[in-house]
Amino acid sequence: MPAEGFLPGPVRIVGTGLIGGSLGLALRAAGAEVQVSDISPGTTALAIELGVGRAIREDDEEPALVLVAAPPDVAAALVAEQLRAHPGAIVADVASVKSVVLDGLLRREAEGQLDAEQISRYIGGHPMAGRETSGVIAAQTDLFRGRPFVIVPHERTVPAAVSLLRRVAVEIGSLPVNLSAAEHDAAVAHVSHAPQVVASLLGAALLDAQGIALDLAGQGLRDTSRIAASDPRLWVEILSANARALTPVLEDIRGRLDSLIGSLATLQGDPDPAVGSRREVARLIADGNAGVARIPGKHGSGTDSFAAVVVLVPDAPGELGRLLTEMGQIGVNLEDLRLEHSLGQPVGLAHVAVARAHESLLTTALRERGWTVADA
């Protein structure tokens, strides 16, 4: 379990929303002393009540580390303030866009509001986790467990800041990855911001759909649009702050969409259209195949190592548990599980992913135990 005192002093969290709150919970669970403050006194009080940290006292001990957990548009100002207020502290921000914060600090240095020593104590960070719900009330101790924590030093960051933030990342169970601000911003444009934009575009298009259309919605629409439920106030700041890195990705998407719409116009009403238009449409889908195949990990659909076994599960307490317990008895480990509810029927379908080598063993053994397993 966590080492007591892995930090040379208290950590101060400035901004106790979902991310700041979860960092406080995780750091306290790891044995750190956590001081909290938020621009809103009510939010500060709620965070303290929820166990995120304790109030800052007058004449309080100086923090060894300040974590600024604020939206990207205000992070630089808050970091500058903390660098000046705590001359002995490393100050990191954990906003989800990094260049805009670093640029804001370098501008303040150029304008004489910060000096080189202060700038050297700044480091960027981005623990890559989130939820569709926001605010400290949604904070979770385990939010960052197993997730990447991007560490973003600039050219003049002191080495002690890098090792301290990496230590924090490891202590809260996340996986530190070093990137420059530009590398980070280009990466999140692809894996986080563009998905948010396309999900929102798809969700917004549903506003014009007939009611009956929505009754036909399946898992494809639900998955593709899930993150469209995110907080507009937060996302306007994120997308705006990462405009430079995000724009080329969105322009790529627009170019492909333009080309698709053009191809569909050619194909429409032409019973025997040119091969070129069809090829354009097929290329989009094929490029999509190739792109998602690049996503690593168990959930990637590009991998062939896992097989899905589909089992009918009565929709009653304990039935899914019984299934998975029996899978354990059979000795087959579950790689992934997706539950699919049947509209108006007293059963669900459990899509159980297992190592391909275990597929037929599992299917046979489950059928012997009386489960209904879909044919492969």
Add this chain to the structure above:
Amino acid sequence: MPAEGFLPGPVRIVGTGLIGGSLGLALRAAGAEVQVSDISPGTTALAIELGVGRAIREDDEEPALVLVAAPPDVAAALVAEQLRAHPGAIVADVASVKSVVLDGLLRREAEGQLDAEQISRYIGGHPMAGRETSGVIAAQTDLFRGRPFVIVPHERTVPAAVSLLRRVAVEIGSLPVNLSAAEHDAAVAHVSHAPQVVASLLGAALLDAQGIALDLAGQGLRDTSRIAASDPRLWVEILSANARALTPVLEDIRGRLDSLIGSLATLQGDPDPAVGSRREVARLIADGNAGVARIPGKHGSGTDSFAAVVVLVPDAPGELGRLLTEMGQIGVNLEDLRLEHSLGQPVGLAHVAVARAHESLLTTALRERGWTVADA
């Protein structure tokens, strides 16, 4: 269990891919006699071997129902052929686009290749299910269970065809919904084809991402791009066939994307930009919120009736089963479950959705039993 002989004669399935194959399996499970044929003799043989149906014999009994399960671009020709070949049969196609098939048949009638009696025996259908994998090898008896089955009569379809196809839908466990061809095509443009396009656009944009970016991929990207793994050959036909209904939806998406790119250009490099640009970005996200909130069902994030409880589960056989068994003992029913794997860590997170009223009971009871439950 299924009534024997709910059809007045054999059902013939023309085209034994994923959908035709699954229809055959489901109809046989429901007690129907199923004859199969596919343009590929190899596929026909494989379908027979997999239990989809039996080979057609010379002097075989005439089918009461023919189900044409072919891509939309060839469905009309096959339906016309079957209407002529089987004067006593109802002929339905189950392609995922309906106007193009009906138009193709009406054109053949206008050209004298079909007569009014033949046309009256045609009805469209669309059992709304699919998988990312295609072909008869992926066919499943339960593919349509609990899914909508859209019944698409035209103005002159005989009433017997409607009742017969509805009966088929019910017998295979799906939920019949009557729509016109235009209504159907507009609905699937929103709930099926536009999601495919945006997922493919997002997936294709990943081709330009740095490798490190993909290592940062989280559940948001995975969900949003999942269906981008679909079959290009099938989807070029579907998108082309539904160009008329799909184009306005894609133009709506393009309009919003243009506006977003324009707003980001204004915001970029302007530390204190006009309020209007920010508002445009926020409106896209807010409209996305409102659109996804229209999606009904347990999985909709717009509903407040369910709460997510997050539990740490050791990544070992039987552990998730033990969790769910104990939930059953506690007496709480599972509404949804999502498993989240931690990179390089021996634990997973089970996101368990339960009725909001049971959330605190469940959290307390699980903690008493020694489970680690994330703070709400």
